[in-house]
Ligand SMILES: Nc1ncnc2c1ncn2[C@@H]1O[C@H](COP(=O)(O)OP(=O)(O)O)[C@@H](O)[C@H]1O
């Protein structure tokens with residue numbers, strides 16, 4: 001019997017956070033992908049729950065040792081878990097064998113793929129290696145983050161942001177702008193972001209750093225957190 005559980009520290013905090021959007025950063029081997037796969041499976045017993053985990057390309061999911069294999073090492077131990085590899089999906093069944101929930105894997109090669117997601121509802125929206133996706137892809141998919149199963153929609157992502165990436169800019173409050181290293185005391189601290197509803201490119205960070213109690217109608221508030229190992233414990237520095 002294998003027990004799936006988070007490591008103490010940022011991985012555990014990443015799993016426990018109530019943030020709408022949580023990003024797990026750090027160098028390779030820090031447990032980011034494992035944490036992401038754990039966060040996806042958390043609501044497997046909720047009927048109608050679904051989570052989609054994105055990687056940039058198909059091979060990163062389905063090649064030997066890729067994301068699918070990683071998920072297999074974990075999910076195969078879950079009672080009722082049925083791999084549907086041809087559909088890139090795990091189905092979680094109840095004790096009578098009826099499907100309850102699912103976790104799907106998908107890739108976004110280019111912006112041309114985005115319209116095919118129009119109309120979809122993704123309750124759990126996960127990105128492994130967020131820096132591999134464009135800002136446009138990320139925010140487009142955020143507009144698909146909806147739920148009708150009772151679980152509040154959530155977004156989880158991993159990254160190892162280099163300074164030039166849009167992700168580094170997005171999470172700049174957590175990064176020391178002089179050194180490029182993350183600020184240890186800010187790991188896991190939550191902040192609010194506001195964006196105009198569904199208008200791509202109108203994402204506003206004007207409330208970054210303080211909770212906004214009043215906001216104009218039509219704006220959606222997103223609570224976000226960035227989690228990372230402090231320097232010296234596996235966190236990568238500037239690149
Ligand atoms: N909570 C955990 N329990 C057991 N193994 C873990 C856990 N977190 C990470 N690992 C293992 O540690 C290794 C590195 O984790 P991984 O998620 O691939 O790191 P990263 O994505 O940051 O490079 C993997 O072999 C993974 O299975």
Ligand SMILES: [Mg+2]
Pocket residue numbers: 032033034
């Ligand atoms: Mg990884």
